[in-house]
Amino acid sequence: MTDETPLLDAWRRARDGRMRPMQIPGHKMRYTRDAAGWSSDLIGDTVRDDVSYQGGVDDNALSHDYLGRAEELWAHAVGADHCRFLLAGSSQGNISAVGVVADQGVPIAIDRTSHRSTQAALVISGAVPVWIYPRIHPEFHLPIGMSAESIRLVDVDVNGFFVTSPSYVGTMSDVAALADAAHERGQALIIDQAWGAHLDFLPGGGAIRQGADMCVTSVHKALTGYSQTAVVSLRGARGFVSRSTLDRWVDLTSTTSPSGTLLASIDGTRAAMERDGSARLALLIEAVAESRRRLSAVRGLIVLDDSNAGCRVDPMKITLILPGTGVDGVALGSWLFDAGHGPESADRDSIVFTVCVTDEPEWVAEFTTLLISALEEQRGEPRAMAPLPVWRVEPEVVVTPRQAFFSERRRVPLREAVGEVSAEQFCPYPPGVPLLAPGERVTQEAVDAILAAARIGRVAYCSDLTLSTIEIIDELRPLHG
Secondary structure, three states, X not given: OOOOOHHHHHHHHHHHOOOOOOOOOOOOOHHHOOOOOOOHHHHHHHHOOOOEOEOOOEOOOOOOOHHHHHHHHHHHHHOOOEEEEEOOHHHHHHHHHHHHHOOOOOEEEEEOOOOOHHHHHHXXXXXXXXXXXXXXXXXXXXXXXOOHHHHHOOOOOOOEEEEEOOOOOOEOOOHHHHHHHHHHOOOEEEEEOHHHHHHHHOOOOOOOOOOOOEEEEEOOOOOOOOOOOXXXXXXXXXXXXXXXXXXXXXXXXXXXXXXXXXXXXXXXXHHHHHHHHHHHHHHHHHHHHHHHHHHHOOOOOEEOOHHHHXXXXXXXXXXXXXXXXOOOHHHHHHHHHHOOOOOOEEOOOEEEEEOOOOOOHHHHHHHHHHHHHHHHHOOOOOOOOOOOHHHOOOOOEOOOHHHHHOOOEEEEEHHHOOOOEEOOOEEEEOOOOXXXXXXXXXXXXXXXXXXXXXXXXXXXXXXXXXXXXEEEEOOOOOOOO
């Protein structure tokens, strides 16, 4: 543990140094000093603390390497050999991590409930997806973790394994068992731990300490990094992944004008978590446990936890199964958003809340009281739970995502596209898991699921946001062509 914050300290010196650079950024850091600059009434507040990394926090030659030292400190804190700070979220981390083990035309095994950024990684790398699937709870119809057997049963040679844990709803895989299974096959295990950055600072540690070769975490989700901040870490000493290859992929996907402010927030977050993060998390984990206990007393309500999920559940998540109460999760989520307490996600049958290190235990208790009141006010007739299609997609991959992305395409009505091959992606957001991806066969089930998802939220990343039409591949070529 160290209270050293080289990057944050350098950022503070630059912000307070009354610099007037004769180089970019265009706002020249004037608003760090006063509010009298041109257009300050419109833009001053939004860029007041924006200090560039190159030519601001560090010089143009990056001769002090404040960032490199901060990355070393993060790696040490989470048990990694090397890490890189990211400014395009865990999406950049997933693309980079997959790129380390992927190769054009070569299979890679990927959790099909993973974030849409894995599809981007497949487009860039040209790898062939071999989809693997988490277990699905027989009653709640939610993902409850990838089993080691899913890795052992992959019947083709792959370049590596990519699994998401925790899931969007907080369910977690046994990463140590997955790592053992992957390493038995001589392959790397990558974990998308975007939702679980806090796990690295709990006893037992996160995915890296449990045996993963690479791990991607969102510093801005459950911790205190600026929006967009994330980290990708690796344990290269095991020999399954290469530090230089990771660096090459991160550099490929990075901006050449990084924000020193955003980067410094990662450094400050690590220092705060090392200083007293474990004690802070312990208080909040108990507050979440108490919230779950109180909510479990609500008639008809199911609260997801270790005892009923069939796997470990993120101790900072509150996930509610609503059908027994008759409450519509979309309506409840909308009511909470209007009240200023928007949920992480909501569909008709479930609603998810994320508790973070900056929440106070007292607030968790207060929110629980509010939530119980809202549940009782909106109570209706109990109903059966309907499976959410996004967790049950098992696609037919006709061509690789890369082939589909660069294919000649034509537009047809969505309802008439059954049997064709999609050239684009239809992704409910949240949770950001595609219902239909480039290169996959359009089925009636997929069309129905897309239209149903649009009735409760946003379907993103498709070319026609009305969902009336779809771009399909005009001329099919062989999968590995």
